[in-house]
Amino acid sequence: MKSIVPIVLHSERLILRPPVPEDAEAIESFISDRRVAEMTALIPHPYPKGSCIHWVHLSEQQWIEGKKASFVICLRDSGELVGAISIFNDSDRHNEVGYWIGVPHWGQGYATEAFRRVIRYAFEDLDFPVIVTYHFIHNPASGRVMQKAGLLYLGTTPLGASRGDQCFDEVRYGIAAGQWRTNLATI
Numbered sequence: 001m002k003s004i005v006p007i008v009l010h011s012e013r014l015i016l017r018p019p020v021p022e023d024a025e026a027i028e029s030f031i032s033d034r035r036v037a038e039m040t041a042l043i044p045h046p047y048p049k050g051s052c053i054h055w056v057h058l059s060e061q062q063w064i065e066g067k068k069a070s071f072v073i074c075l076r077d078s079g080e081l082v083g084a085i086s087i088f089n090d091s092d093r094h095n096e097v098g099y100w101i102g103v104p105h106w107g108q109g110y111a112t113e114a115f116r117r118v119i120r121y122a123f124e125d126l127d128f129p130v131i132v133t134y135h136f137i138h139n140p141a142s143g144r145v146m147q148k149a150g151l152l153y154l155g156t157t158p159l160g161a162s163r164g165d166q167c168f169d170e171v172r173y174g175i176a177a178g179q180w181r182t183n184l185a186t187i
């Protein structure tokens, strides 16, 4: 696999770029919403006020160390920030992808478009052999995003995922680079 270096990605309607400190307020306003936080493994709720800047600095550090590529998702037309998406460069984490979209922007295909672009980045630019990720069983919208982005259902592990001290069934999706290339015309 190649090293992660800071990069800006473009898709039809979106720009995916590394976060900067000026993004912290907008990010925090979206991830403070319980409907976003509770579907993720790591975003706390209630979100500690003013602490998103620490996540921005952490993501800058992870870019430098090549451990994780985190992007904010912005609209190409206006530059408005609508979400975020990250991919680990770490075989222990199965090249896992995490994402969220701010509630006012749900249902417009932004998560799917961003995920498709990050998959292309992972396979074409980073030479990842495979992407495997998961969602909580009570989050079918995320499963739909994974399907629409071309990932294949791998299985469900009872109580395989956790958020804090709660465990949930983990629904896993993934795709290998070769399968993705073969299926590209249909994604």
Ligand SMILES: CC(C)(COP(=O)(O)OP(=O)(O)OC[C@H]1O[C@@H](n2cnc3c(N)ncnc32)[C@H](O)[C@@H]1OP(=O)(O)O)[C@@H](O)C(=O)NCCC(=O)NCCS
Residues within 6 Å of the ligand: 035, 036, 037, 039, 040, 098, 099, 100, 101, 102, 105, 106, 107, 108, 109, 110, 111, 112, 113, 134, 135, 136, 139, 140, 141, 142, 144, 145
């Ligand atoms: C999951 C999430 C990222 C989806 O973002 P989005 O931009 O609205 O996603 P898209 O518009 O690309 O696609 C959503 C799909 O889910 C479907 N969907 C929405 N709610 C659903 C539900 N309750 N059950 C089944 N499908 C659902 C939509 O209909 C759409 O599918 P369609 O195009 O076939 O109609 C967003 O809801 C979110 O941020 N949720 C909270 C954080 C989160 O879940 N992150 C992922 C953790 S694994």
